Amino acid sequence: MxxxxxxxxxxxxxxxxxxxxxxxxxxxxxxxxxxxxxxxxxGNAGLIERASVVPYGFPRDLATLLRYAGNGQTALRYDWRALPTFLPWLARYWRESAPARLARASRDMLPLIAHSVIEHDRLIERAGLSALVKPGGWMEAFRTEAAFQGRLAVCERLAAAHGLAMRALDRDGLQRAEAGLGPGFIGAIHWMDPKSVVDPxxxxxxxxxxxxxxxxxxxxxxxxxxxxxxxxxxxxxxxxxxxxxxxxxxxxxxxxxxxxxxxxxxxLKAKRGYHMHYAVASGATQSVPIADCEIGYVVAPMQRGLRLTTGVEIARPGSAPSPIQLARAEGWARDVFRLGRRLDDAAWMGARPCTxxxxxxxxxxxxxxxxxxxxxxxxxxxxxxxxxxxxxxxxxxxxxxxxxxxxxxxxxxx
Known part of the structure; x- marks a missing residue:
């Protein structure tokens, strides 16, 4: 053998x-x-996500479903030709995202999530890779007060229930924490337990x-x-x-x-996603990954520059990459994150394996x-x-x- x-x-x-x-x-x-x-x-956003105690469920409110159905969103884009093979899987995903079932999934996933940073730390120390990993967590940023306050109430309950460290930042607090950001966000939720990786x-x-x-x-x-x-x-x-x-x-x-x-x-289905690196413009320092939660993308500081990672694309296996989702995200991100020039010849595309x-x-x-x-x-x-x-x-x-x-x-x- x-x-x-x-x-x-x-x-x-x-x-x-x-x-x-x-x-x-x-x-x-x-x-x-x-x-x-x-x-x-x-090609991910480089998060060791200790605070992700609730899985990414399928949206169940009608308003969000209607927005996604229009296929003009940044967080989700789909190819009509892929839907026939995806619909049974999506129907089951929707069913499993019902509140009681999602709560069970959260309980089932919590033991692995709770050990995520611990197990990484052990390997990082033994492999001598501490230079690639940063403490400090990540942020969920918001553009409207209603979305911010609604999410904050949920996050405060999660933090209390699971002993997670988080803080709410208003506009001024976010500006003090991340002085390199341009205008656009009115506040953020800073999760402090996770770690980030500058080159996954x-x-x-x-x-x-x-x-x-x-x-x-x-x-x-x-x-x-x-x-x-x-x-x-x-x-x-x-x-x-x-x-x-x-x-x-x-x-x-x-x-x-x-x-x-x-x-x-x-x-098992693959949700596609893209990333692109951008030069860091003068004064556009960023200390932790930040998710633009109402739009649906993440910008993370990496060794190569600022990495913009997109939301989900549903497409046929083997089909050619599409520039649409990255272009949408870049349009929202360019000013608020002060993105410089593109550093990659082409967008990277990857596939996330999901049940x-x-x-x-x-x-x-x-x-x-x-x-x-x-x-x-x-x-x-x-x-x-x-x-x-x-x-x-x-x-x-x-x-x-x-x-x-x-x-x-x-x-x-x-």
Whole structure:
């Protein structure tokens, strides 16, 4: 065999699984068609989101639904041609976002969220990556008083219930905290427990180097097919076949391409998103990521400049990128964030792997011995990578898992 465990997918989740397994004495190979952290893990807003105690649910109020239906919003854009395949998934997502079901999802996700910063800190210290991570949290910024006050009431309850550190900033307070902002926001909610990453891709690659330093093997190749024969998992690539006793699928939005032929029907969809980097204009300093909550985008300070990340695009798999959503967000962001010139030749586009019940898929496949899943983190892959990696590694090595794994079981989908 090439390894005891073969992990397919070197995004933040797969790398974290591999690190935790090799720390527990397993001989591990990590396989990806590209380098570590070069897909979805590269292009996010860089948040280790300790304060995200409520998953991103589907809007249920009529006014918001009507706005989205018009397809002119920045937070969500859809391609009409993609709707036939997305509608059943969206209907289930809407159903799971009902208040009682969303509350259950929040309770189920809280143990992983609560450990997100802790588990990152452990890997960051061991890998020597503290220069890539900043304390200070992030902000939700608002353009109208009604939206600000409505959200503030919700956030105050969440902070009190979960012991989260937050503060409300009026216009003057926001200006003192972020003097580089232009006019546009009337206030903000500052969540102080999360941390931000100035280069998420580089953080993932740093974890991969830690994996190698601990004895793990990093391999490049695209897994095209998996099969179980004679107690061994075989992974076919263009460069040949790899073999391992156990196999972990951590390919994010592409996971179903490998496990679908084995009969698994997990409802996994990819929500697309874009980012662009901008030069920092004179005086336009920014200390933490800021979400323009009423419009639907985030601007985060990164090593390369200011990174603008868009909301959700629903499109057909493999369809060409569209400039529409980024252009909308840039139009709103340019003056308030004082964006300088574009620094990238083209917008980066990525795919966020999402399940309709807003929980990741972590655990044994169920019908095939030695097959394990770790994907579907619903916008929180960077946040939950190390916490998920620890959980799966503990399950695979027979250690009592540090959180209850049942809410994330693949078996919930049949």
């Amino acid at each position: 090439d390894a005891e465990v073969l992990v397919v997918g070197a995004g933040i989740v797969g790398v974290s699984v591999a690190v935790h397994l090799v720390q527990r004495g397993r001989k591990v190979m990590l396989l990806d068609r590209r380098g570590p952290g070069e897909e979805t893990s590269h 891709g580089q953080l993932t690659r740093g974890y991969a180097r830690l994996f190698q330093s601990l004895g793990g093997t990093l391999a490049t190749g695209e897994a095209t097919q998996i099969a179980h024969r004679g107690g061994t998992w075989r992974v076919h690539t263009a460069g040949g076949e790899l073999a391992a006793r156990e196999l972990v699928i951590a390919q994010g939005p592409w996971s179903m391409e490998l496990i679908g032929p084995l009969g698994y029907r997990i409802p 309709p019940d807003m929980r990741p898929v972590i655990g044994p496949a169920g019908r095939h011995p030695g097959l394990w899943f770790a994907f579907g983190h619903n916008h929180h892959g960077l946040t939950l990578g190390p916490a998920s990696g620890r959980l799966l590694a503990e399950m695979m090595t027979g250690t009592g898992p540090y959180v209850d794994p049942r809410p994330y079981s693949p078996a919930r989908f049949g």
